[in-house]
Amino acid sequence: MAVSYATQVLLLIFLTTLHFNVIMAAAMTCGEKERNALLRFKHGLADPSSRLSSWSDKEDCCTWLGIICNNITGKVIEINLDTPVGSPYRELSGEISPSLLELKSLIRLDLSSNYFVLTPIPNFLGSMESLRYLDLSLSGFMGLIPHQLGNLSSLQHLNLGYNYALQIDNLNWISRLSSLEYLDLSGSDLHKQVDWFQVLSALPSLSELHLENCQIDNLGPPKGKTNFTHLQVLDLSNNNLNQEIPSCLSNLNTTLVQLDLHNNLLQGEIPKSISNLQNIKILDLQGNQLSGALPDSLGQLKNLEVLDVGNNTITYPIPSSFANLSSLRTLNLAHNKLNGTIPKSFGSLKNLQVLNLGANSLTGDMPLTLGTLSDLVTLDLSSNFLEGSVKEINFVRLLSLKELRLSSTNLFLSINSGWIPPFELEYALLSSCIVGPKFPEWLRKQSSIKVLTMSKTGIADLVPSWFWNWTLQVDFLDLSNNLLNGDLSNTFLNSSFINLSSNLFKGEMPSVSANVEVLNIANNSISGTISPFLCDKTNATNKLSVLDVSNNVLSGDLGNCWVHWQALVHLNLGGNNLSGEIPNSIGHMSQLVSLLLDDNNFSGHIPSMMQNCSTLKFIDMGNNQLSDTIPAWMWEMQYLMVLRLRSNNFNGSITQKMCQLSSLIVLDLANNSLSGSIPNCLDDMKTMAGVDDFFTNPLSYSYGSDFSYNNYKESLVLVPKGDELEYKDNLILVRMVDLSSNMLSGAIPPEISKLSALRFLNLSKNNLSGEIPKDMGKMILLESLDLSLNHISGEIPQSLSDLSFLSFLNLSYNNLSGRIPTSTQLQSFEALSYTGNLELCGPPVTNNCTSKEELSEGTSVGHSDEKFFGTSEFYIGMGVGFAAGFWGVCSLIFFNRTWRHAYFHFLCYLRYLIYVTIVLKVRRLFTTL
Ligand SMILES: *[C@@H]1O[C@H](CO)[C@@H](O)[C@H](O)[C@H]1NC(C)=O
Ligand SMILES: *[C@@H]1O[C@H](CO)[C@@H](O)[C@H](O)[C@H]1NC(C)=O
Ligand SMILES: *[C@@H]1O[C@H](CO)[C@@H](O)[C@H](O)[C@H]1NC(C)=O
Ligand SMILES: *[C@@H]1O[C@H](CO)[C@@H](O)[C@H](O)[C@H]1NC(C)=O
Ligand SMILES: *[C@@H]1O[C@H](CO)[C@@H](O)[C@H](O)[C@H]1NC(C)=O
Ligand SMILES: *[C@@H]1O[C@H](CO)[C@@H](O)[C@H](O)[C@H]1NC(C)=O
Numbered sequence: 001m002a003v004s005y006a007t008q009v010l011l012l013i014f015l016t017t018l019h020f021n022v023i024m025a026a027a028m029t030c031g032e033k034e035r036n037a038l039l040r041f042k043h044g045l046a047d048p049s050s051r052l053s054s055w056s057d058k059e060d061c062c063t064w065l066g067i068i069c070n071n072i073t074g075k076v077i078e079i080n081l082d083t084p085v086g087s088p089y090r091e092l093s094g095e096i097s098p099s100l101l102e103l104k105s106l107i108r109l110d111l112s113s114n115y116f117v118l119t120p121i122p123n124f125l126g127s128m129e130s131l132r133y134l135d136l137s138l139s140g141f142m143g144l145i146p147h148q149l150g151n152l153s154s155l156q157h158l159n160l161g162y163n164y165a166l167q168i169d170n171l172n173w174i175s176r177l178s179s180l181e182y183l184d185l186s187g188s189d190l191h192k193q194v195d196w197f198q199v200l201s202a203l204p205s206l207s208e209l210h211l212e213n214c215q216i217d218n219l220g221p222p223k224g225k226t227n228f229t230h231l232q233v234l235d236l237s238n239n240n241l242n243q244e245i246p247s248c249l250s251n252l253n254t255t256l257v258q259l260d261l262h263n264n265l266l267q268g269e270i271p272k273s274i275s276n277l278q279n280i281k282i283l284d285l286q287g288n289q290l291s292g293a294l295p296d297s298l299g300q301l302k303n304l305e306v307l308d309v310g311n312n313t314i315t316y317p318i319p320s321s322f323a324n325l326s327s328l329r330t331l332n333l334a335h336n337k338l339n340g341t342i343p344k345s346f347g348s349l350k351n352l353q354v355l356n357l358g359a360n361s362l363t364g365d366m367p368l369t370l371g372t373l374s375d376l377v378t379l380d381l382s383s384n385f386l387e388g389s390v391k392e393i394n395f396v397r398l399l400s401l402k403e404l405r406l407s408s409t410n411l412f413l414s415i416n417s418g419w420i421p422p423f424e425l426e427y428a429l430l431s432s433c434i435v436g437p438k439f440p441e442w443l444r445k446q447s448s449i450k451v452l453t454m455s456k457t458g459i460a461d462l463v464p465s466w467f468w469n470w471t472l473q474v475d476f477l478d479l480s481n482n483l484l485n486g487d488l489s490n491t492f493l494n495s496s497f498i499n500l501s502s503n504l505f506k507g508e509m510p511s512v513s514a515n516v517e518v519l520n521i522a523n524n525s526i527s528g529t530i531s532p533f534l535c536d537k538t539n540a541t542n543k544l545s546v547l548d549v550s551n552n553v554l555s556g557d558l559g560n561c562w563v564h565w566q567a568l569v570h571l572n573l574g575g576n577n578l579s580g581e582i583p584n585s586i587g588h589m590s591q592l593v594s595l596l597l598d599d600n601n602f603s604g605h606i607p608s609m610m611q612n613c614s615t616l617k618f619i620d621m622g623n624n625q626l627s628d629t630i631p632a633w634m635w636e637m638q639y640l641m642v643l644r645l646r647s648n649n650f651n652g653s654i655t656q657k658m659c660q661l662s663s664l665i666v667l668d669l670a671n672n673s674l675s676g677s678i679p680n681c682l683d684d685m686k687t688m689a690g691v692d693d694f695f696t697n698p699l700s701y702s703y704g705s706d707f708s709y710n711n712y713k714e715s716l717v718l719v720p721k722g723d724e725l726e727y728k729d730n731l732i733l734v735r736m737v738d739l740s741s742n743m744l745s746g747a748i749p750p751e752i753s754k755l756s757a758l759r760f761l762n763l764s765k766n767n768l769s770g771e772i773p774k775d776m777g778k779m780i781l782l783e784s785l786d787l788s789l790n791h792i793s794g795e796i797p798q799s800l801s802d803l804s805f806l807s808f809l810n811l812s813y814n815n816l817s818g819r820i821p822t823s824t825q826l827q828s829f830e831a832l833s834y835t836g837n838l839e840l841c842g843p844p845v846t847n848n849c850t851s852k853e854e855l856s857e858g859t860s861v862g863h864s865d866e867k868f869f870g871t872s873e874f875y876i877g878m879g880v881g882f883a884a885g886f887w888g889v890c891s892l893i894f895f896n897r898t899w900r901h902a903y904f905h906f907l908c909y910l911r912y913l914i915y916v917t918i919v920l921k922v923r924r925l926f927t928t929l
Contacts, residue, residue, distance in 0.1 A: 030061040030069060034076050037102035038067070044095040051081070051089040068108075075105035082112040082135065091115035098124045108133035116140050117164060126151045133157040137184060140164045145188075147173040154179055161186035161210060171199040178203070181230075184210035191215040191240070201228050207255075208233040215239060219246045228252055235260040237284065244268035245285075250276040262286040262308065269293070270309070275300040286332065287311040294333075299324040308332040310356065315339065318357075323348045330354040334380065337361055342381070344369050352376055358405060359383040366411060371396045380405040382429065389414040395422060403427040407453065410434070417441035424448045431455040431478065439464055439484075453478040455499070462486050471495055479503065480520070488526065493519070500524065501548065509533035509549070518546040522572065529556030530578065534564070543567050550596065551575035563588045574598040574620065581605075582626075587612035594618035598644065598717075606631050615639055620716060622646040622668065630669075635660055641687070642716060642731075644668040646738065651675070654739075659684040665732070668718065670740040670762065677746030678739065678763075683754035688735050690757035690781075720760040721784045721808040736760040740786065743767055748792070753778050764788040764810065771795075772816075777802035784808035788836075791815055796840075801825050812836045819849050 035057065042055045054065045061076065062069035068078035079100075083091050093115040100106070101124055109131060117140035125134065126148025132155060141163040149158070150173030158177065160166060161184035168188050174180070180203050190196050190211065197220045200209060207230045216239040232255055242265035249259065253276035262284045269292030270285065277283075281303050290312040298307070299321025307325070310332040317340025318333065325331075328349050338360040346355070347369025355370070358380040365388030366381060374397045387410040395401070401423035406413075412434040419442045426448050436459030443449070444466055452474050460483035468491040471477055478499040487507035488500075494513040501522040508528035512519060526549060542565060550572040557580030558573075565571075568589050578600040586595075587609025595613065598620040605628035606621070616637055622644045629652030630645065640661050646668045653676025654669070661667075665687050683689060715728040718736060727734055735755070740762045747770025748763065755761075759781050768790040776782075777799025783806060793815040800806075801823030809829045817839030820826055831844045841849035 035061040037099040040099035044097040046094040049090040078108040150176040157182040159184040186212040258282040334358040356380040378403040382407040405429040451476040526552040531559030535561035548572040572596040584609040646670040662686040674742040680749035741765040
């Protein structure tokens, strides 16, 4: 025993010494030459966070940060100076010294994620023959990639991806890298390299090829075989490939594991031969223009773990063969046109974690089998035509579910109040499906919810007492458009986005934490005074950027506390019983874009401090009792798009300065006591004159980075044709001037006819005199024209008959005379439109024109009328008919409060564009005739 103990001790000592010796040997071998080379390399670099502080001539270079030596020869074999995200160090920059050439054994050089901005990749790297691994990605290099790199015959890994404008003049140098296994040139422009695929496919050892964002539009001429005998990963995402999925890819059948073609312009069907890729695990075809059906043969890909075909235009039902994809973890088929039902056989996809079938045309119910997928984390069935009830049993084994999206389906969540869900959701998106009429009690047991949307779910119930406390954890809360009731008086809200609008909430204003960014409680019955809410000191550090309490029954004055609310961008207090003056402190809100105070009892004048709110685009103070003149600075608010001051007691005149409002789309000053004449510079108002962009809507904002579909859109009640209508999605298309019911005098300035984008013009009930400007027919989009109850004289200009959009006309009670110009347009209005003008004659009024007028009309107009009568009648008829059809569809959407679906909006929009094109064409035809 003792002997053996002694031997053991000896052996131990022997081994320890041996080990020590080996370490000593390793530690002493950093050669002076290599150390000096590295010090010179350090010298060329800028190292803001002193990462290279261990690089000193007193230390063994093998112990320096980022350096690895061969443990036998002591030669430097690796330099690892990348700066990945989360690294404690800042990026290196400066110059890469050729002293590196002294490191004859260097195998690996990693300088990725640094900041060598605007430096070219040094040519001498091509002489470092021992290199097997070179990573210069994400480091800002620019210029031509040196062909010398082609000399690195041992190179196995080359990553030059995502630099700053690296140029590649040709790829032939790469074909010499016969050992290359990994190549990443992402972010370089390859679109001129038509033969890139051919050149690269000659690399016999290549197993990973990353060419993201290379502006490639083509795989080049079709080739039978490729030499890619080892290719496992092919990433061509974010290019411009606009062809069918290349069949040559299916020759990579034995090796390919990952094929990423997302965000290209690929067309046609997914080829059946894709099933040749027997080893594929990740197939990403998201964001292309693929059409047709999903091939049955996809079901043969037994190893497939991720299949992403989202954002294409795939039609037909999901093949039942998908049930065989037993390795599948992620299936994304969202944003296609799939129809048919969700296959019951999906229940066999036991490894599924993400199932996204949103935004398709799927019908039928939610199969019970989905409820057995115990690994499922995300289930998205939203925006489909699914129907039927969803019960507890539908979720029976969804133990891992975190994200449930059933919005915009006709599914009915028929769940008992005592249910304890098997999951802990983080996202519950249930808007526009049926959750009510009872409040869903099961939510109470969900303590991790960050996002809850239950807008338009038919809940007609008292909000339970636990709920508001429960929402303290919720970040995004949308309960709008239900029949929820309850008293908000003592509630405390903490979510950053809160939409409780259009319910039956009552009581006083809730209190909010400093966390809240959007609070929308419009269209409820909130009462009491608003100033305690506004002046509460605890709100002083508020981030609130949207406050909408419109259409409640709030009363009292505004206090003078706007200094607390400097983050506000959108403020809507319209439609309450608020009174008193608008306080000066409103000027503290220097970021304000929209200020809506309409339909209250505010009095006094517009405070001068408000001119600090210079970013305002949208001002609505209509229907109050504001008085005094419209302040001159208001005409200098250069971003102003909507100015609605109708139905107040403003007096004074409209100055020439008004024409500086070049972004204005709505000017509604009706029903005040404004006097003087209409400025004669209207043609300076560029947006009204039709010089603008229809496609961007600066009147809507998105809030919540994850939930950009919850747009906040401005709306506005206007009186375009004698009736009040609410505009929202379509507001950006409106161009309106309403100066009616004032005391304006003088003539209508002829410049008004330059406002060719104007749709609604109302100058009625003033003291205007003079004639109707001759060229008003050039306002081709005019739909509504009201000049009634003025003292306008003279004849109706012939050009008015060109207004083929016109659907509302009132010229009554003026001093107009002569024959009403003949056209399908002007005769289609009732005589009422012309009544009260004693000397007007001809249809539709009953007053016959005298033979004298008949004669003069006949000679001046009749001839040209006859000249193109045959064709013009046809085209005018078509114009009117088309206009009627257009409004048939669009007016419903434009004016119906409940029917504002984006899709229809878009359709409508298209029609609008087509319509305008046709009108313009028809008009061109006229002028050439
Ligand atoms: C020496 O290096 C080789 C390969 O780099 C490694 O496998 C081995 O464990 C190292 N030996 C010691 C003693 O560090
Ligand atoms: C494939 O490789 C062979 C030999 O390795 C070579 O002769 C042939 O030209 C290559 N084909 C292509 C298309 O590069
Ligand atoms: C791969 O495809 C070739 C023809 O393209 C075929 O001969 C071969 O059998 C396929 N191999 C597998 C494993 O599917
Ligand atoms: C579809 O594309 C849009 C934008 O191109 C993107 O934001 C969205 O995430 C994509 N949807 C899916 C389901 O992949
Ligand atoms: C599915 O869509 C295709 C192509 O649009 C159509 O031919 C087919 O009738 C549709 N099937 C069902 C069940 O709606
Ligand atoms: C609200 O929640 C807190 C803990 O989060 C708890 O202590 C408190 O009792 C709750 N209040 C009500 C009214 O449920």
